[in-house]
Amino acid sequence: MIKVQANCSSRMTEEEMQSVRGMGIEYLAVNFLPDAVDYDSVMRFQEKAAAYDLKIADAGCPALQKCPQIHLGKPDRDEWIGKYNDFTRVLGKAGIKVNYIAWQPNGIFRSRIGVGEHTRGENAMICDMDELYARPIANDRVYGEQEIWDNFKYFLDRALPVCEEADVRLALHPNDPPVESVCGVHSLIWNTECYRKAFELAGNSPYLGMKMCVGCWLENQAFGDLMEDIKTFTEEKKIFVVHFRNVSGTIPYFEETLLEDGYADMHGILEQLVRCGYDGQINIDHPFFNRDGKGMSRMSEAYFMGYMKGMLASVERQIKKENGGTDK
Template identity: 30%
Template structure:
């Protein structure tokens, strides 16, 4: 195992910092992928290869890129012709990634973004994104949820996600009130469509598709009629069962998201590691923590939350996971507007756990 980062359009200076912090791998999280995209929306294999070589030049490795699936899931239910066109474009992106030497593409099954209900103050005044199902209101969803790569409002008068509504960076995600009812059957039908459309191409190209589960788990009956079917371990098991023999079908294993599925976050994360690790379904890891659990949590720095992170490191080692550990979802602060300090702290903490283990 080793530490790495997810970066959006990193400058040379930012890549130098990653190298100096001890990172080995980089996952490019730019959505849409402006570094490699052509005017017609296709990816250029030559540009992918150039991006990989650029990252190699800093002593780092391009472990993967984000595959922006846009609104394909919702479109598969509401506008099937548009979904089919998007699937064709995504298949080209997968082939281009393979030609350019990228072994992994991560994607999310979020249709309505990453739902949050507010911000609470953490240690030293940092601002921590929170989700309390009992506090859910559509107007809070609009202000405090993550949409694509757009961050939530910081609770101190900062930019609102609504300011970016409809922008490419929202990755086709909408508010739950805009999505209309999405039943459990609808949710599975959309995911099955995506997997069936993309996985054969990924298998042929030798690319791993790393799925980020639904964040957060929703209560029984959903929110605003929207169900999150990948919001439980049973949901993750059913997802794996869609292609049980495929080496390209697995997870962007977000510890925070899995912790959010349970009132016993450490036990649930360890159970998931010990189940999906031996199956080789953990393709990359979002090594992050939360304080709280199912339907009531706040995001936290990795050293202060409810999950025993050292136990998780030991579990990854036990199951033979040897891939990247990326920090994710650190709190916000006016002292660290670019979040470089907080991500650096998270990287150092993770490196220390690896050395101690």
């Protein structure tokens, strides 16, 4: 069975935990902020969540998983890789089996958060590649393909052995938007072949897999054949988490939309995940933003969750029936 998780940060309140529990969700994907990455803080959060029947399925620290010092190979990268590894050890000790990594030194690139043509008056992330390509470079200089891969290999050589020892797997998110290069930074993962290359660099270790961000596959159809990739990577046990998100179209321009409003058939995608036997975690990735553009809207989040959970229950019931299973 696919497991639905809610996104949260280490600042999540008990009231918010109850709201998530009240949506019938049992798992959390936690962003531990830099002040909460030590063992005691992680355990405190875990105990608080357990009181609301919530388990931490996987976790990351934004400053460590999207880390310019590591991704761009800055002089102090060893210090940051050390911090990354310390966090992996903390997660392992706490029994949390997945840590995040996203090779995006500047985070997600979007043109704006605002009302679009397809957002029903709500604030959403909007991406216009013409605007992004016209921007100045985002860092001190241009970073090319080879050095980005060299930096990734440098990180893997130091992080993977710690993951193996701590029994914590790395879930690698694609670059978003998934294009070859933007604002002077070459992307690491912008198509399925890049994932293949990354897995090979890791010696096909079971400790490196993907955060399969469906949104990224949809944003650029050149990413790969989503349905085929779901099948292949489920078989290979490479999908640790699924980000379930729809968009209005493909690059050069897209808006993030309601699950039912984007161009993709989200029901069909869920059906493929279930038919292929995916039994990991799934979450809605990005709902709409609050009216002031700051932070994601809790009301929208609840709606996205309910819509996804309803579809998932329906798909699972249908497939169970086809397989001759009994239905309550």
